[in-house]
Amino acid sequence: MRRGFAFVDTKDGPVSWFGVNFWSAAGGPRMWTRYDPELVRAELAVLREHGLTLTRSFFFWPDFMPEPDRIDESCAAAYADFLNAHVETGMRTIPTFLVGHMSGENFDPPWRGGRDLYRDVWLLDRQSWFIEQLTARYADHPAVAGWLISNEMPIYGEPADRESVTAWAGLMVRSVRAGGGTQPVSIGDGAWGAEVTGTDNGFSVRDLASLTDFLGPHVYRMEDDRGRQHFGAAFICELTTTLGSPVVLEEFGLSSDFASDEHAAVYYRQVLHNSLLAGSTGWMAWNNTDFDELAGQDPYRHHPFELHFGLTTSRREPKPQLREMARFSETLAAIDVLGCEREAARAAMIVPEHMEGDIPISDGDDARFAFSTLRQAYTSAKLADLPIGLCRERDGIAEDCSLYLLPSAKQLTAPSTGRLEELAAAGATVYLSYCHGTGSFQRGPWIAGLDRIFGVKHQLWYGQVDPIERDEVELTFRADFGCLAAGTKLSLPVAGNRHSRARLPVRATEAEIVAVDQDGEPAVLRNRVGFGWTVLCTYPIEHMADWTPGANPDAAVGLYDALAEFAGVRRSVRVADPAVSADVLRHRDGRRFVFLTSQSPEPLRVTPEVPAGELTGLDDEKPVNTLELPPYEVRVLRISGFDAA
Secondary structure, eight states: OOOOOOOEEETTEEEOOEEEEOOOTTTGGGTTTSOOHHHHHHHHHHHHHTTOOEEEEEEEHHHHOSBTTBOOHHHHHHHHHHHHHHHHHTOEEEEEEEEOEETTEEOOOTTOTTOOTTTOHHHHHHHHHHHHHHHHHHTTOTTBOOEEEESSHHHHTOOOOHHHHHHHHHHHHHHHHHTTOOSOEEOOSOSOSHHHHSOOOSOOHHHHHTTSSOBOOEEOOOOSSHHHHHHHHHHHHHHHHTTSSOEEEOEEOOOTTTSOHHHHHHHHHHHHHHHHHTTEEEEEEEOSBOOGGGTTSTTTTTSGGGGGOOSBOTTOOBOHHHHHHHHHHHHHHHHTGGGEEEOOOSEEEEEOGGGGSOOSSOOHHHHHHHHHHHHHHHHHHHHTTOOEEEEEGGGOOOSSOSEEEEEEEOBOOHHHHHHHHHHHHTTOEEEEEEOOOSSOTTOSOBOTTHHHHHTEEEOOOTTOOEEOOSSEEEEEESSOBTTBOTTOEEEEEOOOOTTTSEEOOEEESSSEEEEEOTTSOEEEEEEEETTEEEEEESSOHHHHHHTSTTOOSOHHHHHHHHHHHHHTOOOSOBOSSTTEEEEEEEETTSOEEEEEEEOOSSOEEEOOBOSSSEEEOSSSOOBOSSEEEOTTOEEEEEEESOOOO
């Protein structure tokens, strides 16, 4: 299965954007009425010195459009100088039009009067006019790299119905084109729609993908597990790539008030590398500078942590986050990222159609449950070094994988269940771990033919669950399974609510019991289907790990590793230590780059397994057999030798 790795296309060819969201320390959102051209040039110079080539900039709407039919000329002149400063510095920028929301507050133009941004005809006309006018002024400037319609419009305009939002977005994009803007355009909504988050806000990422040239996730996740934190942005990017558009990580970052300098650098390092491996081809950190001089100005007055999201201090001193950006910029150049692509996925994780947010008579909890469970399962799959791709059920099940994963799955459409059975019969391995879900709506299997496909007879009672009474479950393998030898034990922390903290009671009919729990009840079963296999886990291991703080690396890492071997999934690189992930990018000239990423707080010594070829340094041919990985470090190496895959 091909994993999305698309670059934003421009008239000069594909690009990989690398930069930062920009407000000057003199004013923040009010910088245009306090414009300091010398300071702006100094701020840009520091960014450029550290390898950044792009900013995202903002037309602060209350200042740029003080009246419904007037552009403020002093702000417009300041922005023109801002563009010139980019050219002087060797940078470009992406202007953002409808900037009403910023850093914890919504700022209206004084004339809006509470009108609906999506449905009020007069206000639609005023937004369109504003966008067309500013596009016409700046479209031919060499500093303009692209356009963004808004800044987090789901917060500023609030969620709305999908039809109105999509119509609004289409009108705004056409306004850019009417103003002569030929550069790539996107919405700036954060990619927070149901297809990516499981929560329907009206901003369908699928609909918006059809209107725009790239999709731009904004990711500021708070987690109770470091592995989930480090792979969180990558998972969002991976989900977004499945919709077929180039993905630019449009906003990510952290406040120095929330993390020490050392830990902030780790977060940047992990997010940058993991999101690249997840298909992102552009990055814009939030944001360029701290704002200590603006402590009395809203929104910083009431959201004081927003003062310190900068890559530099307010005195333009580089913070560790900026040094990580510089290091990543060097990596992108060393691998020639525009010539790279991801390895084809040999394992597919199914994204259920119920997560799309528009299944009739269904429970919204189920969509959010699917997102949360998939996020944890993705983390486990990465730590198991699986060449994993996300496969959206709505778009059809990919036919060219050896392994299909349905982690803690409550729901699947009937046609997809049948298709997976066919794929198993043709030689694939299909894995399902069962979960009742976290809600009470139609609690039970929404998986047609479960008994037949997995060679079991379930023993459920109507409307009831079989609760797990222990705080930990131990699975003991009766038979060899992949790389798990008979006698191996896997320990699972038990978690969930009164609906989901439950197992699936079964009797084996055709299936072989591979592992049992402490009570001797079937826990993992495999069933021969044609030329392939189905594998059933009766415990919701991914869901329970998702609800457990500090769970990773969890038991699913070992199980997924075994499933990969059992299914014959070929991995270019494998590291036995579950705290290290291994992934590969391929260059069109034949080079293969290996990324080894540690999730360990302690130094590790690892010996990667490379079935075809050998590891060498990135810039030399010296063999690398065993290497030291400092805590949370990322090492980039090469695989020498020919690989026909």
